[in-house]
Amino acid sequence: MPTARPDSPVDPATERGSAATATGAVSTEAATENARPADAAPVSRPGATGRPGIPVVALVALAAVAVPLVLRLVxxxxxxxxxxxxxxxxxxxxxxxxxxxGVLVSGAVAAFVPDGALGRVLPRRGTLAVPVAGVCGAFLPGCECSSVPVAKRxxxxxxxxxAALTFMLAAPAINPVVLVATAVAFPNAPRVVVARFLASLLAAIVVGLVWHRFGTSFATPVPGGRHHEHAGRPSRVDRLNRxxxxxxxxxxxxxGFLVLGAGLAATLNVAVPRSALSAVADAGFLTVxxxxxxxxxxxxxSEADAFVAASMSQFPLSARLAFLVVGPMVDVKLVAMQxxxxxxxVALRFAPLTFLAALLSAVVVGEILL
Amino acid sequence: MTTQAPGHAGPDGHAGPAGHTEPDGSTEAGGHAGPGRSGEGFRAEWVGPLGGLVLLVVGITCLRLVQTGAYTSYVRVGMRVPLLAAGALVALLGVVALVRYARSGGHDDHPAEAAVKGSPENAPAATAGAGDPGQSGHHRHGLPRVAALLLLPAAVAYLVAPPSLGAFSAARATVTVPAPRALPYAPLKPGPDGTVTLPLREVVERAYDGRTLAGQTLRVTGFVVSPAGGRLTLTRFVIRCCAADAEPAAVNLTLPPGVETPAENAWITVLARWDGVPPSDDRPGLVARSLEVIPPPADPYET
Known part of the structure; x- marks a missing residue:
């Protein structure tokens, strides 16, 4: 919707005026309003923030009740x-x-970090901002579910x-909680912790650089921008509301997407017996x-995968490293959320790219360190 | 970043990210995530009364699972406090959205916009927006369609209330228990009744070493897998985070003569001795002295 772009700069001013006087600037407001149908037309765009009418919600809600009822019967x-x-x-x-x-952090960023501040704090050059963002990932002590909404924000x-994508990929793999869990899971192989850290950071940065060079933007101009453009500083109540x-x-x-991914993961978990893997326990790259x-x-x-990897003792360490590096970056639940x-x-290009980068990074680092 | 430059950073020439401009950046963002929110400011993020209800349902379900103790069938016991916090937060977000809806007098819009829409001069503009599929007031807020899916886990929790993983999953998993860790194991000290209560996982681990198990009477608890003719596999899942990463710890149990073989998935506590054979397939053998069928324990998993 490139046509919508020109509206953006005037929109805030218009809104501010009309919100303040309720009747002022009616003509401009109407003009903006008229531009909106085009702006808001692709409600059906894939998987994005749709604004559906009641029927869709009711249908899905009905399904949400009907599915478990059927499950209960059988x-x-x-x-x-x-x-x-x-x-x-x-x-x-x-x-x-x-x-x-994650959404708490996301909300706090929207409410308390001035619009555009992150763009100014990070190095101007993307090639530098990407590694910096990757290292910053060490400071979000959560798993991958936290980092998706934070990255978007x-x-x-x-x-x-x-840089946001790099942060999203790095955070769940290299934060202290996950690294400590990894160390506990591999008490006799501390090198696994180092290898996981390096391989994950490397993969995240590589993906970030590739995306910086070839990828596309997905940012939505900050809705909160208007909020911060109000005359004077927003009150504390305003901020908490936001x-x-x-x-x-x-x-x-x-x-919503997490639930979708959880359903998919559950299906694979139940349908694909883990014992099927034993067939490739010793097959070189195929194992990886x-x-x-x-x-x-x-x-x-990502806070639990190290223990699972540790228990798969029939596989070589390098293959288990790939498990640890790929998991926090690409999995069915994450891809649904992304x-x-x-x-x-974006996700269709991002997920394969990430998978490839994580896999290769794990192989290279594993070759050197393990 | 092109999307952002004109709107925010353009005028003051401080377009920090301008250097990162992607060739088709604006088109991409516009086609996917841009229009829905960009033109509408933060009102678009208000989830409306339906969103508030979904949040409330999710939050209450989470709190309820902790209150009833059912959550232990799905995640670690240690998740209690995080779940309480998360449930309270999500429910609170729902309450905020609902209060806001009530305060706006039942209008499904941001208060400021409700005022604008209420003004007669604005009527044409309101009509212009009516082409949206979700008109009737619901096209204004930012309730994502996919959010309705969040009702599914709540419904499963209330209507199905699935039990902890059992024999079905155990039969399909590779029996893998973390290789013995801190060898050598400390000697076991029997309690007053002369028995040692051990997690099944630890029995398996200690069986590799052997020495510490020899001669001890063990009290172990688990569920029954493939019972047949006085023998069964006593199993318990070990979880690190949630049931998705569950892995079974299992022993081959020989029942005492004359004891009725319990049904599959029944929970039992047995007094047993290790048969002294180092495990070949991660399943040491135990010989039971007595057996008691028990209700499913409050914490069905080992950690």
Whole structure:
């Protein structure tokens, strides 16, 4: 919708005027309003913030009730369905606190960080901003569910999109909580921790640089920009309102896709027996590839994946490193969330790129260190 | 970044990100995430009463799962406090949205916009927006369609209330238990009744070493997998985070003669001795002395 762009600069001023006087600047307001249908037309655009009417919501809500009812009717003697429900709920519930943390951070950024400030704080040159953002990932002590909404908010606030993506990829893999968990899981192989840190950071930075060079933007001009353009500083109540608003919105948005991904992960978890992997336990690069694919399919929280990797003792360490590097960056749950947050087309290019970078990075670092 | 430069950083020449301009950046953003919110300012992010309801349902479900203790079937016991915090936060966000809706007099718009729309001069503009599929007031707020999916886990939790993972999942998992860690293990000290209560995972780990298990009477708890003719596999899942990463710890159990073989998925506590054979397939053998069928424990997983 390039046509919508020219509106943006005048829009804030118009809004401010009309909000203040309620009747003032009517003609400009009307003009802006008339421009909006075109602006808001692609409501059906893939997986993005649709603004549906009641029927869609009602239909999905109906399905949300009907599906479990059906499951309830058949589940008594269908252990597979029961296991699916358990894993589905488990993934969702496990992610909930981390998602809440993520949207809280996202809301705080929207409410308290001045618009565009991040773009000014980070190095001007993207080639420099990307590694800096990657290292900053060490300071978000959550798993991958937290970092998706935060990354989108950072980009909206003015951080270069490539840097925001790098932050999103690095944070769940290199933050202290995850590294300590990894060290605990591999008490006899501290090099795994170092290798995980380096390989994850490397992959995140490579993806960021590639995206910086060839990728596209997904940032939405900060809605909060208007907020900060009000005369004077916004009051504390204003800011808290804004925080609640953004956090609620981001939770509903990312959470919806999280549920989608959790359902997919549960299906793969139940349908693909882990024992099938034993066939490729000792097949060189195929083993690495198999464990990387397993990481995508299982969608295990990055705070737990080290323990799972540690227990797969039939596989070589280098393959398990690939599991640890790929998992926090690409898995079915994450791809669903990314597709929802950044748009399907971005995710379709971003996910394979990330998978490839994480895989190669793990192979290279594993070759050197393990 | 092109999308941002004109709107915000352009005028003052401080377009920091201008150097990062992507060739087709504006088109991309416009096609996917741009229009819905860019033109509408922060009102578009208000989730409206429906969004508030969904948030409230999710938050309450989360709190309820902790209150009933059902959450232990899905995640670690240690998640109790984070879940309480998250449930309270999400429910609060829902309440805020609903209060806001009530305050705006039942209008589904941001208060400021409600005032604008209420003015008669603005009527044509309101009509212009009516072409949206989600008119009737619901096209203004930022309730993402996909948010309705959040009702699914709540419905599953209330209507299905699935139990912790059982024999079905155990049979399909590779039995893998973390290789023995801190060898050598400390000697076991029997309690007053002469038995040692051990997690199943630790029994498996100690069986590699062997020495510490020899001669001890162990009290272990787990669920029954593939019971047949006085033998069964006593299993318990070990989880690190949630049931998605569950891995079974299992022992081959020989029941005492004359004891009725319990049904699959039944939870039992047994007093047993290690058979003294180093495990070949991660499943040491135990010989039971007595067996008691118990209700599913409050914490069905080991960590």
């Amino acid at each position: 589940h008594a003697d269908t252990p597979g369905v029961r296991a699916w429900c358990t894993v589905f709920l488990a993934v969702t519930i496990q992610a909930l606190p981390f998602l809440a943390l 950072l980009a909206d606030n003015g951080a270069p999109p490539a 925080l609640a608003e953004v956090a609620g919105h981001d939770f509903l948005h990312a959470g 590839l198999a464990l990387a694919a397993l990481a995508v399919a299982l969608a295990i929280c 597709a929802g947050t950044f748009g399907r087309r």
